[in-house]
Amino acid sequence: MSAVFSLTMVAETLRISAPYACAAAGGVWAERSGVIQIGLEGVLLTSAFTSVAVAHATGSAALGVVAGVIAGAAISVGHGLLVEKARVDAVVSGIALNLSAMAGTRLALRGLYGSASNSPAIEGFRFGPTGSAGWSLLARVFADPVTLLAIAAVVATPFVLARTRLGLRVRAAGENPVAAAAVGVDVTRVRLSALAISGAVCALGGVHLAFDQHRFESGMSNGRGFIALAAVVVSGWRAGRAAMACLAFGALEALQIVLQDQARKGSLGDLVQLLPYVATLLVLAFAAGRSAAPKGLGKPAEE
Amino acid sequence: MISSRAARNALGLVFALAGVVLVLNLVAFAFGQAPAATLRRVVEGTWGTPYGIGQVLFKASPLLLTGLAFEVALRTGLFNIGAEGQLALASLVGGAYAAKLPAGTPWPVAVLSALVVAALVGALVALPPAIMRARLGVHEIITGIMMNRVVDVIVPWALTVVVGSSSLRTGDIAPGAAMMRLERVVPSFSGSAASAAFPLAVAAVYATHALLGRTRVGRELRFLGLNAEACRAEGVAVPRRLAQAMLISGAIAGLGMTSTVLGYKGYYELGLGAGAGFSGIAVAMLGRGSATGLVLAALLFGTLEQAGLAINARVPKEAMNLLEAVVIVLVAVAAHASRAPAATAASPASTSAPEAST
Amino acid sequence: MPAPVLRVDRATRRFGELVAVDGASLTLEAGAVSAIVGENGAGKSTLLKLCAGVLAPSSGRVLIGDADLAPATMAEASRRGVGLVHQHFMLVGAFRAIENVVLGAEPVRSGGRLDLATATARVRELMTASGLPVPLDAITDDLTVGERQRLEILRVLYRGARVLLLDEPTAVLSPLEAEELYGTLRRLAAEGRAVAVVTHRLDEVVRFADRVTVMRRGRVVHEAELRLEGGGRRPAAGLEEELTRAIMGGDPPPPFAPPAFAEGAAVALAVAGLRLGDGAGRTLLDGVDLEVRAGEIVGVAGVEGNGQRELVRALAGLEPRAEGTVTVAGQRLDPRARDAVRARRSVLAVVHEDRHEDGLMLEASVADNLVIGDLGDPRSIAFDEAAVVARRLGRFHVDPADPARLAGELSGGNQQKLVVARALDRLLSARATGAAVLAQPTRGVDVGAAAAIHAAIGEAAAAGLGVLVVSADLAELRRLAHRLVVMRRGRIVATLPPTASEAEIGRAMLGVEAA
Structure with a gap:
């Protein structure tokens, strides 16, 4: 039982939650600005691949992080441009984003490394004590620059949304784009800014994923973008709560690892993965009618 | 005389094709292949040989049904993003059912009952989004995504635990349930996986379109997509029709397993038919609401997928998945540029003409 | 004479074919409250939006101080001290x-x-x-x-802001609030600002404005100074009539004579104790009692947002949570019945207030629009759709009478004819007993279509239907109805003859008890 309340558990929870929390914070940024974003999965994959590719090519982990974040922001803004400028349905654009990220990263894997499954290993960041449990593990988590950046971005999100000019305008664009435009807010610009931030924050999750494994694996996001989306919806589009939901899910996953769940394959254990999705469906069913979704979600600024 | 609508549709198609060729060339070039040679290989692998044609028809078969499924929902103003999950679970259960049939089951019974099972399972997966949308007003996109993920988790679990297979596949289906291969009628298709599922799917597209245009249910579904509030005020049973549209859509998506499970493999294995649900969205959008358009769009996407296999030795077949994404975006951009009425639920048709409101 | 703060110089604004503002000029001065009045669609709001940079003029100029408003954007207007308070809050x-x-x-x-x-x-x-x-x-x-x-x-x-523009600010206010608002506006003007108010309430103009501009069909047709040299005000006597004539364009419209109505006729529509909440604790309908007899036309007046919309929706069967009784032609209507709307349609015809929102599929054909809810109607096994469409088109002179045309391509007046035709024909061609409820039947339509719709309402009453008309246009109600009821805060607060003075009706609408 002690394993459950151990430092290892804390460290594993933080490590596992980081990509979820980043993607969820990214989702909050996009959707609070009024742009439906189901392409978080694609942002995770793209940024994970880009960071590894650049880190591998330059030998610099820091450059890898920067490149990953830029890539995430760029395709997120691309999504925004398609939706806001070309008026492509946001769901269609999101599906296309996911498909092209999935196919594009595979294509690039084969093109660059001649492998269909994974990239060569990268060094990444290796700070802190060695050892695979307890204090050393926790210290390593907190010594990892990507984890620290991720935590900073996730923690900063609710504050920036609530307390800054940008946050106010993002929320206005998401709640009532027509009213925001009527007082001179450039809704399209605000939304594109929000999507750049969304992509960058989500990308930190993708970079974390790849650096944690010290390589890129095909399809390594493995549905995390969708779980993050579920967290966003369940939390009522509130950044703080979405992060908590991700932390809870990370703890659950960490629990499985810590307890070395022997009977995982072929038991009900696999069905634990259903939890975030079923919870989302239930929350939606019971909160129906008092939807917390931003009122201007998916609505253009002009008629 | 070409109508402006036909011209617009043609424009969208040209736009999409141009994008496809451009991206294909870029990718081929990046992989050190001469674009012209790659293009030639694409043509030879698809429409250049009878085998290639058969394969295109095979690849197009599930897309006809997932495209049709998406279109039925879209016509009603619903966005059935859940076809992927509906198809996957229907494939699994339909395959498992067909495998349990006694070997001597006569084919009409075997095929029909397997199709009924697949349709029911497809509708079942669509049921939570359908009910939540119709009765509670919960948007079907997020519930559809969640159902896709639920199926993603359930299918491998069910294959190992319920079916008890370590190789993540069902048993072989009863011989009576297998779709006849087209090579028995057109011998030159020999070796291709095209089966009777293709003509059946085409027939389903035209039949469904005819029904939608002429029956009360079909017309009311379209009315709903155009202005649900007006329908409510005029006494159309809006929640009932919404649920029906979603369930019909799910059932049709479920039938997409005909060509893969019954017509090709003869069993279901993990991942069989994956992607057809999402591609169906693009097929339906490219088809622009006409039966012939849908068939042509499905053939285009079938061609892309088969072309991916044809070039795989030199240029990875993922190139074709990338092309699909490009087509989806280009089609959507072209649709907006030509100002086609897009009756998606995400953007309810608030077409308020500029009036001198005082 | 203070210098003009904002000036519109022969501005024109077109929307496609429609000329919303047609060579209009306007001058706003510091210290003055200006009123702009006119009928629906006269171009008042559009003129205000030109002043605020929300819309750019198609031709003509807008000057703030001495310089053109360029670029004609809201941001620029705001920067130069022009602020607009929208009719629908932003x-x-x-x-x-x-x-x-x-x-x-x-x-x-x-x-x-x-x-x-x-x-x-x-x-x-x-x-x-x-x-x-x-x-x-x-x-x-x-x-x-x-x-x-x-x-x-x-x-x-x-x-x-040094120039304050307000679009219909009192439409949503209670009388006390409206009076307070004008007090504030006067004070803001006295501090050196220019204030312009678009309104359709002439009593307000007479009491509070310093000058008034009358618009008709996009043009400025009349201007008057209400503050006399030396501080006095023009006497109210005759002023309202003068403005009304200017708004109407001289000739009053041909008098519509409601068909004769026999006092003792049977009750066609009876509403008793109709209540409705919004589910969040607010009361929308607070015990409405109402009777309409066969052949009678009853007009519902009231400040918008006092329950009129909810009354129509509840009568139509669209509010399952409504409590109380609604009886039409002796038949009690249950709001919770399965297919409540359809069930009551054999005795009740309803036209909702917003034809785009609740009435039409603009991207569908005229024919489809005329039979939206009639498909598979059990009463007409031999439902001959083409014949019904042709009859409905002909009966209401829809122009063009082309069933294949898209509804969105018709003018507002003809779109409204479609909605009215669908509702009334269903009842009149079947058995002509029951009631018709029409909300804002002529909102935003041209005079010709309005006359046709009024005639149809008269025919419906003459055929024996009880007719309830809800309208924000008091003049329309007074012409049309045998009897007026006034709604306020979700209940009927007064019953008046159509001959009652506008002031008297207005007082009831605003809840001023002195009447």
Whole structure:
């Protein structure tokens, strides 16, 4: 039982939650600005691949992080441009984003490394004590620059949304784009800014994923973008709560690892993965009618 | 005389094709292949040989049904993003059912009952989004995504635990349930996986379109997509029709397993038919609401997928998945540029003409 | 004579074929409250939007001070001291009031952090100076309509507006609030601002405005100074009539004579104790009692938002939570019945107030629009759709009478004819007993279509239907109805003859008990 309340558990929870929390914070940024974003999965994959590719090519982990974040922001803004400028349905654009990220990263894997499954290993960041449990593990988590950046971005999100000019305008664009435009807010610009931030924050999750494994694996996001989306919806589009939901899910996953769940394959254990999705469906069913979704979600600024 | 609508549709198609060729060339070039040679290989692998044609028809078969499924929902103003999950679970259960049939089951019974099972399972997966949308007003996109993920988790679990297979596949289906291969009628298709599922799917597209245009249910579904509030005020049973549209859509998506499970493999294995649900969205959008358009769009996407296999030795077949994404975006951009009425639920048709409101 | 602060010089604004504002000129001076009046569609709001840079003129100029408003954008107009208070509030409901005030002009500290403390202090000063109290920390959705309007005005003042434009500010206000609002506007004008108010209430103009501009069909047709040299005001006597004539264009419309109505006729529509809440604790209908007899036309007057829309929806069967009884032609209608709308349609015809929202599929054919809810109607096994469509088109002279045309391609008047035709024909061609309920039957339609619709309403009554007409246009109701009822705060507060004076009806609408 002690394993459950151990430092290892804390460290594993933080490590596992980081990509979820980043993607969820990214989702909050996009959707609070009024742009439906189901392409978080694609942002995770793209940024994970880009960071590894650049880190591998330059030998610099820091450059890898920067490149990953830029890539995430760029395709997120691309999504925004398609939706806001070309008026492509946001769901269609999101599906296309996911498909092209999935196919594009595979294509690039084969093109660059001649492998269909994974990239060569990268060094990444290796700070802190060695050892695979307890204090050393926790210290390593907190010594990892990507984890620290991720935590900073996730923690900063609710504050920036609530307390800054940008946050106010993002929320206005998401709640009532027509009213925001009527007082001179450039809704399209605000939304594109929000999507750049969304992509960058989500990308930190993708970079974390790849650096944690010290390589890129095909399809390594493995549905995390969708779980993050579920967290966003369940939390009522509130950044703080979405992060908590991700932390809870990370703890659950960490629990499985810590307890070395022997009977995982072929038991009900696999069905634990259903939890975030079923919870989302239930929350939606019971909160129906008092939807917390931003009122201007998916609505253009002009008629 | 070409109508402006036909011209617009043609424009969208040209736009999409141009994008496809451009991206294909870029990718081929990046992989050190001469674009012209790659293009030639694409043509030879698809429409250049009878085998290639058969394969295109095979690849197009599930897309006809997932495209049709998406279109039925879209016509009603619903966005059935859940076809992927509906198809996957229907494939699994339909395959498992067909495998349990006694070997001597006569084919009409075997095929029909397997199709009924697949349709029911497809509708079942669509049921939570359908009910939540119709009765509670919960948007079907997020519930559809969640159902896709639920199926993603359930299918491998069910294959190992319920079916008890370590190789993540069902048993072989009863011989009576297998779709006849087209090579028995057109011998030159020999070796291709095209089966009777293709003509059946085409027939389903035209039949469904005819029904939608002429029956009360079909017309009311379209009315709903155009202005649900007006329908409510005029006494159309809006929640009932919404649920029906979603369930019909799910059932049709479920039938997409005909060509893969019954017509090709003869069993279901993990991942069989994956992607057809999402591609169906693009097929339906490219088809622009006409039966012939849908068939042509499905053939285009079938061609892309088969072309991916044809070039795989030199240029990875993922190139074709990338092309699909490009087509989806280009089609959507072209649709907006030509100002086609897009009756998606995400953007309810608030077409308020500029009036001198005082 | 103070210098003009804002001047519109022969401005024209077109929307496609439609000329909303046609060579109109307007001068706003510091210290004066100007009123702009006119019928629906006369171009008042469009003119205001030209002043505020929301719309750019197709030709002509807008000058602020001595210089053109260029570029003609809202941001530029706002920068140069012109602020518009929209008819439909432009507020973010989920925001705190103070957030709505600063949105778009936020004071920030380092790092882009909002400085709401400074903003709150400034807004509190403005509130005291202008007499516009608003709870600044409350969520905007929780504010009353009056508070939301004050918030909009504060927002404009916060940006330092010297020209204040208000579009129908009193349409949503109670009489006391309206009077207070004009007091505030007078004070703001006295401080050196120019104020312009678009309104359709002539009594307000007569009492509070310094000058009035009358618009008709996009043109300025009449102007009058109401403040006399030396500080006095023009006497009210004759002034309202003068303005009415200008608004109408001289000739009063051909008198519509409602068909004769026998007092003793059977009750066609009876409503008793009709109640409806919004599910969040607010009462929308508070015990409506109402009777309409066969052949009678009853007009429902009232300030918009006092339950008229909900009354029509409840009668139509669209509000399953409605309590109380609705009886039509002796048949009790259950709001919770399965297919409630369809079930009551054999005795009840309903036209909802917004034809685009609740009536038409603009991208479907005229034919489809004429039979939306009639498909598979069990009463007509041999439902001959083409014949029904042809009859409905012919009966109401829809122009063009082409069933294949898209509804969106028709003019507003002909679109409205479709909606009225669908509702009335269904009842009249079957058995002509029951009731018809029409909300805003001629809103935003041209005079010809309005006349055709009025004639159809008269025919329906003559055929024996009880007719209930809800309209914001008091003149229309007085012409059309045998009897007027006045709605206020979700209940019927007065019953008056159509000959009652506008002032008398107005007092009932505003809840001034002295009448």
